[in-house]
Amino acid sequence: MAETGTNIEVERDAFYSQPEWDVFWVRYIGAGGHRLFAWLSVPHGDGPFPALVRMPDYASVHDIIYTPLRQRAVVMNATHRGQRNSGGQVRASYPGLLTDGIASADTYTLFGAYADALRAVDVLAGQNVAALSGDVALTGAGLGASLALAAAAHRPGVCAVAADTPLALGHPAGLEPGLGYPLAELGDYLRVHPELREDVAELLSTVNPVDTAGAVSCPVLMSAGRFDRSVCPLSCAEELARALPACDFRVYDGAAEGGGHVHGLARGAWLAERLGIQIS
Template sequence: MNFDSYWAAVDEELAAIPGRPVLDLVPQRATDEATSYTVRLTSTGPYRVFGHLSIPTGDGPFPALLQTPRYGSVNHVPHPNDRSRYVVLGLMHRGQRLADEGFSAAYPGLLTMDIDDPASYIYRGIAADCLRGAEFLMGLAEVDRARVAVTGDDLAVLTAARRPGFSAVRVTELLFYRAMEARLRSSHYPLEELNDYLRAGSSAEIVDKTIAYFDPARHAPAVAGRTLLAVDDPDWCAPLTGAFPAASVYQLTHLDGTDNDFLDAWLAELSGVRPMSRYLA
């Protein structure tokens, strides 16, 4: 199956499954600035995924922000700064905490789960979870469809490529980009999972074929929104940057206040809201 057919099949599966969103108010998280909910959505499988949804107080529509899931068992509730300015959906994909009924993801191990077969690879379903979250967020009456952003790792790129309408894409981590090369440059997890898997006897050619479907450089040309890549090595990421129609690069300093303030201000300017620091001056 070629790249386009692979992802068209995911879209077709999602289209055949109603999202059936269920929202529950979370009174203990209510503030003067925003109202919070938990959300359950049906993705491919079918599988019920989870999200934290927050809607600002006041007259909308508001800019919106989709936070795609990080790699790990737990994703946190969106930060109060984001909840006060955006309709924000923080998504948990299948297997993560709060979306683990019937399947609990293993860490390490998720990255290589069923990786020998692209059709059953776990990230095919995880990508579908993100696409379903995008559909739900964009369909909310409180959302200004001209100001919808997505933030996260490669899943943010994939989601923006497959679901038109994102005005901004903020990429703060990379997992699948040049992964078969990157695994040789570091022994850190999660990329070390690929090395562990190959040492156990799997074929590098088979693994490379599967993860190629998720390489953000292959999805980048379809991303219409303004894109920011926050990376350690701009030269390493130059092919990815050049694949986007409109992308810029921020070199991470790993000074939390400096990086967070820049990333927040970049998105705030595009979304028409005030920048907010998470740190005391």
């Protein structure tokens, strides 16, 4: 990505801005020249502020993240290529994102999404509308959790990751039979192209979160659902938790929601503690 400049453009959004914070549209260039978009929320005050980046999940639209952390922290809600406002060259399909361009590493859309996650962290550091303290945490659910872990593995300045039910993309559990969507997209593809199973498994292994987990040096809070068969099967979550050097792993009696509201409260408190802020 080094050869592609970011060309960061920032525009305040008067509608979403509030008395306690300003909201900005941020546009920038990703790898391969893709135009990307993120929301950025900046508290009023002189700073410097800690920051939180929410990585995008499997969905076409990502609105502003609503969190009490925004009163004390810069909050960035990034998107990846193919999503709304980042779809100039690629238009993601739902279902279909997990198999779009899967015939080749050069055309597989989701490999670009991993590059876009790294770009988001770099753009946050390079923007000039908020003074940052240096403490940057990442969060995400499903695909967003996997992107957050991958970004932390390649950006050692990240201080914490809250990863809810990381998508088992690249892990053998993601190709098991009988899975629900979105992982079922891979099963659908292989039913039509059974002769490509080994090729698909090899290509996807590039982003197996277990393989890069050892490079995540910061603390990780990870949730999983005991009966999840669509996003992060428990076998994948357990192996990933063991591979992460500092993982607070919480398993809930549910499925892909990974603890739902209960874990959401725990996550908010955990992130606030890691960022050194108090929330009301």
